Amino acid sequence: MAPIEHNDQRVMSLTMIDQVHQRPDGTAGRNFRENRGRLVAGEDFFEIDQPDEIRRLGFSRPQGGVPAMVLLLTETGYSMLVKSFTDDLAWHVQRQLVKSYFTKPAPVLDPLAGLPPEHRALVALMCDNASIKARQVEQAQVQAEQATALTMVDQRVSDMADSMLLLARPAGAESIVHIRARINRLYGLPARIVDEVLRQSPMAPKPAGMVKNAREEAQGASYAVFWTKDVSAVFSRFVNECKHVTVTQATHPYITGRFKLVAAGRYA
DSSP: OOOEEETTEEEEEHHHHHHHTTOOTTHHHHHHHHHGGGSOBTTTEEEEOOHHHHHHHTOOOTTSSOOSOEEEEOHHHHHHHGGGOOSHHHHHHHHHIIIIISSOOOOOOOTTTTSOHHHHHHHHHHSOHHHHHHHHHHHHHHHHHHHHHHHTHHHHHHHHHHHHEESSOOTTEEEHHHHHHHHHHHHOOOHHHHHHHHHTSTTOOOOOEEEEOOSGGGTTOEEEEEEHHHHHHHHHHHHHHOEESSSSEEEOTTSSSOEEOOOTTOOO
16 A cells, blocks of 8 residues: 655545455545544645645546545544444554554654754764765665565455454354344334444444355455344444434434434333
8 A cells, every 4th residue: 555645744545444444435434424523624634626636646536537626634533533443453454554654764864964064074074984874774774664564564454354254154143234134123223323333333342253255256255243242232222322303213422313213112
């Protein structure tokens, strides 16, 4: 993942965040829209709408041309946006990005740059040329090691994801498809709300693991499974925290707008 710089600091696009965290397209964008009021423009993120700058940063549309606007997150904005990503892979990715992506290699500085010309000439005569070259080589080696660490981030993430794959769904765990159906039968909650509670809310349970899809047409894809007891506890808490506005419509602090909820005795 080639680094992107804006205003002399490393930044990431929403698409890059989805890719490195192996999240569905649009996940980071939804998180940003829901939490935009908590983020500070110019500190946590930048909105770039100048075509020349967008082109310089390397963004383009598949059909040609450049996007009308590109959203870039700084290290602080990225860290705040992925707070809800609590699985083991997310923790590993965050650590590697903070250590290797957002940390820019230190520039090689001339130790004599602040001296007047005559003093620089005198010091140069007194210094051993071999010693100066050795320091330059050492600084170059540090920069090379940092660059290597950056290029290895994607490989480390990929290796860890592969090692976490399960060949079959564990007993007592269920996939998002089964969870949607079960929670809908219990509370009438639509699939969109189930997904937001499981993946975006602070009460989201930790996945039991990633299961490799054995179907041939899946082409090696995988899907997350969650412990049934954890899911039941989360939605029991979620429903208890909901506030009914009609017999079948409710609201919750973590969800934008009203949604369907069927629970006896909850209307107020």
